[in-house]
Amino acid sequence: xxxxxxxxxxxxxxxxxxxxxxxxxxxxxxxxxxxxxxxxxxxxxxxxxxxxxxxxxxxxxxxxxxxxxxxxxxxxxxxxxxxxxxxxxxxxxxxxxxxxxxxxxxxxxxxxxxxxxxxxxxxxxxxxxxxxxxxxxxxxxxxxxxxxxxxxxxxxxxxxxxxxxxxxxxxxxxxxxxxx
Amino acid sequence: xxxxxxxxxxxxxxxxxxxxxxxxxxxxxxxxxxxxxxxxxxxxxxxxxxxxxxxxxxxxxxxxxxxxxxxxxxxxxxxxxxxxxxxxxxxxxxxxxxxxxxxxxxxxxxxxxxxxxxxx
Numbered sequence: 001x002x003x004x005x006x007x008x009x010x011x012x013x014x015x016x017x018x019x020x021x022x023x024x025x026x027x028x029x030x031x032x033x034x035x036x037x038x039x040x041x042x043x044x045x046x047x048x049x050x051x052x053x054x055x056x057x058x059x060x061x062x063x064x065x066x067x068x069x070x071x072x073x074x075x076x077x078x079x080x081x082x083x084x085x086x087x088x089x090x091x092x093x094x095x096x097x098x099x100x101x102x103x104x105x106x107x108x109x110x111x112x113x114x115x116x117x118x119x120x121x122x123x124x125x126x127x128x129x130x131x132x133x134x135x136x137x138x139x140x141x142x143x144x145x146x147x148x149x150x151x152x153x154x155x156x157x158x159x160x161x162x163x164x165x166x167x168x169x170x171x172x173x174x175x176x177x178x179x180x
Numbered sequence: 181x182x183x184x185x186x187x188x189x190x191x192x193x194x195x196x197x198x199x200x201x202x203x204x205x206x207x208x209x210x211x212x213x214x215x216x217x218x219x220x221x222x223x224x225x226x227x228x229x230x231x232x233x234x235x236x237x238x239x240x241x242x243x244x245x246x247x248x249x250x251x252x253x254x255x256x257x258x259x260x261x262x263x264x265x266x267x268x269x270x271x272x273x274x275x276x277x278x279x280x281x282x283x284x285x286x287x288x289x290x291x292x293x294x295x296x297x298x299x300x
Contacts, residue, residue, distance in 0.1 A: 026213035030190055048276050051245065055279070058211050058247050065213070128286060131255055144248035152279060 018085040024068055029061040036085055043087075049179055053092045055152045056175045057085070059145040060096045067098070090179055097172040105161055105169045112173075115146050116156045123151045149175050181232075184225055192218060193243065197225055202234055206257070207242035207272075210250040219253040226260040233264045242272040242300065243280065251283070258291045268294045275299040 011019065017039055020032055036057060040050045064081045081098035100108065118126055127147050137143065150157055155176045161169040181199045188194030188208035196205045212218040239261055246254060261267045271284035281297065288295035 026191070034190070047274070048278075051277060051279065054245065058245075062211070062213075062247060062249070124286070128290065131252055132290060135252075144251065148248045 014086060015088050016084055016086045019082070020084075021082045022080060024061065024064045024081055024083070026062075026065060029058070029065060032061060032083060033057060046179075049092070049177065052152050052177045053085075053094065056094045056149050056177060059149050060094055060173070060175070063145050064096055064098050067100075067104075092177045092179065093174060094177070095172060095174045097170055099164060099168045100161075100171045102167055102169065105171065108159070108171060109161075112146060112157050112159055115150050118150075120151075120154075123147055127151065153177050181229065182225075184222065193246075195222060197222070197229070199229060199234060202236075202238070204237060205240040205242065206254075207240070207244075209244050210246040210254075212250070215247070215249040215253045219250075219257065223253075223256060223260055226257065226264075230260070230264045233266070236266040236268075237261070237264060238268055238270060240270045240272065241284070242270075244274070245280075246283075255287065255290060258287055258293065262291045262293055268296065270296050270298055272298050272300050 010016075018032070018036055020028070022028075033054065037050070037054065040053065045053075061083060064083065068081065081096065084093075084095040084097075086093035086095070115123070115126070127144060130143050130147065146157060153175045155178070158174040158176075160172045162172070164170050183200070184195055184197040186192070186195040191209060191211045191213075193206050193208040193210045196203055198204070206222075210218075241254070258269070261269075269288070271288070273280035273284060284295060284297060
C-alpha cells in the first residue's frame with residue numbers, strides 16, 4: 001500500500017490541495033467547486049482572488065464535462081479525466097487533463113496559441129468578437145472559455161500533449177492565478 | 181401577464197420578472213449545465229412582454245458570477261430588451277469585483293440600452 005504514501009507525498013511536495021480523477025458531470029463540477037470554495041474560505045483567501053480561481057475552475061470543469069463524450073471510445077474509462085488545484089505562497093494553479101484525438105489536438109493548439117499571443121486589449125476584442133458572432137455550439141459552449149481563463153488569470157495558458165497511442169493524446173492545461 | 185419567479189440555486193440565478201409590480205431582476209450565480217435551455221423561458225417571456233410593455237422598464241442584473249455560456253445568453257437577454265422602448269439596465273457589482281464591473285461595461289458597449297452601474 002506504499003502507493004498511498006507516495007501519492008500523499010506527491011500531493012504535499014507539489015502543493016496540491018485538491019485532486020479529482022474520474023467521470024465529470026455538472027453534479028461533480030458543483031461538488032468540486034464547493035470543496036475548493038470551502039478550502040479557500042477556511043484559508044481566509046481574499047474575495048477577489050477567490051472569484052478569479054472560481055471562474056477559471058468553472059470554465060475548466062465545464063470544458064471537460066462538455067467534451068467528455070469525445071474521449072477515447074476504445075477505452076473503458078472513456079470519461080476519465082483529471083482536475084487538480086495547487087496552491088503555493090504566491091499563486092493558485094488550476095490544471096485539467098483529458099484525452100483528445102489528433103484533430104482536437106491540432107485545433108486546441110491553434111486556438112490556445114492564438115489566445116496566448118494576445119495582450120489584455122486583444123483578449124477583450126477577441127471576447128467581444130466571439131460573443132457577438134457565435135451562437136452556442138451543439139455542446140452548449142460559447143467558444144469563450146479559453147479567452148475567459150486567459151483574461152481572468154492575466155497569465156498565459158500552459159498546455160501539453162502526451163501521446164496515448166491509438167490516435168489519442170492526453171491534453172493537460174494549466175492556468176495560474178497570482179495571489180497579489 | 182404571468183410572473184416568473186425562480187429561486188436561485190448554486191448554479192442557476194434567481195429570476196424575478198413581474199410586469200404588474202414593475203420588477204425585473206436576474207441575480208446570483210449563473211453556471212447551468214445547459215444555459216440555452218435555462219434562459220429560453222426568460223427570452224420567451226421578454227419577447228411576450230415587449231408586445232405590451234410598461235412605459236418604463238428598469239431591468240436589474242445583480243450577478244455574483246456567470247460562466248461564459250451564460251454570458252452569451254445574457255447578451256441575448258439584453259438584445260431582446262433592446263427592442264423594447266423605455267428600458268434601462270441597473271448593473272450591480274460587488275465593490276471589489278472589477279471583473280463584474282468590466283463585464284457590465286462590455287455588455288453596455290454591445291447593446292444600445294442605457295446602463296447604470298451600482299455597487300453592493
